[in-house]
Amino acid sequence: MNRILWIVVSLVGAGAWGVIALNRGETINAAWLVLAAVGTYLVAYRFYSRFLARRVFELDQRATPAERLSNGRDYCPTTKWVLFGHHFAAIAGAGPLVGPVLAMQFGWLPGTLWIVFGVVLGGAVQDFVILFGSMRRDGKSLGKMARDEIGPVTGLFAMVAILAIMVILLAVLALVVVNALKDSPWGIFSILCTIPIALMMGVWMRFLRPGKTIEATVAGIVLLIAALVGGRYVALSPTLAPLFTHSGLTIAWGLMIYGFIASVLPVWLLLAPRDYLSTFMKIGTIVLLAIGILIVMPPLRMPALTRFIDGTGPVFAGKLFPFAFITIACGAISGFHALVSSGTTPKMIRREGDARLIGYGGMLTESFVAIMALCAAAALDPGIYFSINAPLAALGGTVESAAAQIRQWGFTVTPEQLTALSASVGEASLLGRVGGAPSLAVGMASIFSGVFGRHLMGLWYHFAIMFEALFILTTLDAGTRVGRFMLQEFLGHIWEPLGRTSWYPSNLLASALITAAWGYFLVQGVLDPLGGINSLWPLFGISNQLLAAVALCVGTTLIIKAGKKRYAWVTLLPLAWLLVVTLTAGWQKIFAADPRLGFLSHARSIADRVAAGSMDPAIAARLIWNDRLDAALAGIFMTIVVALVIASVREWLAVIRGKKPAVVKETPFVESAYAN
């Protein structure tokens, strides 16, 4: 019976892939993508993750850290499905929603294939192996495992990589928010309201009704919806609207000030309530989106492949290979997850066997979110998609110029359609809002209005924007804090008092430095004539995949040291692919001759324009400096990857050749008291 069920599941998945393969050139329904993806996930979970759990990791009956060290707080045995939800909420953020939308410029097919097969063979394996490794070591962090299992230098590289990726991540996510909120009084008003709402919740939970988190959060959500509805009236009011209409640059400075203040306030006041709010909203909205797509089952209007696979795409420069695989990180493979899988989650696993559902299954679920975001974006008219995601410099400032340019790219859209769309979502203009959030919001709003009626389009659009901005702001706050602690650890080596996290001046200094670092890249992105996303998103992708390479190196080391070198391919395969992708993309971003793609050739083209007298030398000097900085950063990322892989390979060879004992540094075996 069981066997028949799995044959049916496999056939349905394979059949859906068949429909996708045979219908090239015709419009197909999003339902086929969802079916193919889910079929593949189920088969991979049932067979591949079982192989990993039983043969490669040999999960057994030993007591987990949660059981041995249980303290009712961070070490706390938690039921399988509850922890699955918790882990999923911690790994899924804006990443899986933004990447697939940006990569849509290549068409929906490359993204779909990479998301589904990348997760099954790469991302889910990475999350699972790190969760397994950390669980066997009392919940050790990725950096500590790298240091203990590979060597101290590798550990240091891992730390630097984590700090660098944090800075780029915060900058690029902030840029997504800036592009969504610029000149949008409705958006700015509703996002600003989230701050006092979170503060009120914080006071409520600490002083008024201590510990009553659920009721405070529910009250917060009600207020949030009220702010959302109120935003419409603010946008329509001739006196209030100008107060909440700001340029990208002003919003960027606002975000920096916010990030700095938020990261030095006590956590109960702002960060914790904001995190509760965004987690509630995240889970609710993702469930809503899944239901919406299943009810509406939109046809995919974007072609399977667009002409932009040749690298001339307006959203970001670069060919399908390697840039589709850099642009989509979260959803396929995301190095950042290694931090969560070696953070809170391993300390909460009740039984070893649960790690399979939580590590492998949790990542499959994030991949599913990415597929839904992809469907929502692919359901948009391609002309509309490019009007929102191409930079203003390419589109020109008016709907007429934008429509003319989009026709040149081979898609049809009329100026009237563009005007009607922005009016329906309550915005003055949606042109050139690069970053993925606004086009995803339009896609989500169309799907939700398909279920609930068209007159609510504006409300749904701003709901989607608020939902994304809410957890991006939470990430800014939490990320600045993480960066601050890491920086304080470094600074402590230079002058001991700077390392004290209880010393306020040191906290202020470290927070200011981290905020300045991501703020610098943010402002650079806002002022970039190519739209900012063009340079920052690839850097983010490269750095995120770099972290994934660190995680996979650690994973391979764990497997080899456990005496299982015949299974080392499970992590070596995705590692090899990531190295090819990351190094190719990094090389092209630095050295490519096309000024839109290569940082150095862009710097040269600017210098040429100054020499020809067609550009202000002061602006040019800034742009050239930024190009060189970005090039240097890409170079540093590539150097770290190469150094890390060399160190790891030497360690593997030493173990394989018997020069080093194949011993893992696991916590000794203790039988679990939990019965099956």
Place this chain on the structure above:
Amino acid sequence: MRTNGRLDGWSAGRLENFLSDLKRICGMPDYPGYLQHMAERHPGSDVLSEREFFEAHVNARYGNGASRCC
């Protein structure tokens, strides 16, 4: 439903379990769960008040900057 206006034992227990699961999924402090843990594993020792537990939990979870994903 009992006549005294309170939910009967079955559905009250259900609701409590659901809220406890919801809190854990969202990373919120679960005070009843903590009390249960203390009663089972450390009977007789002092327990934190709900407010102390909230502060300890929030500081443990966010104090060093909660790692989270993009």
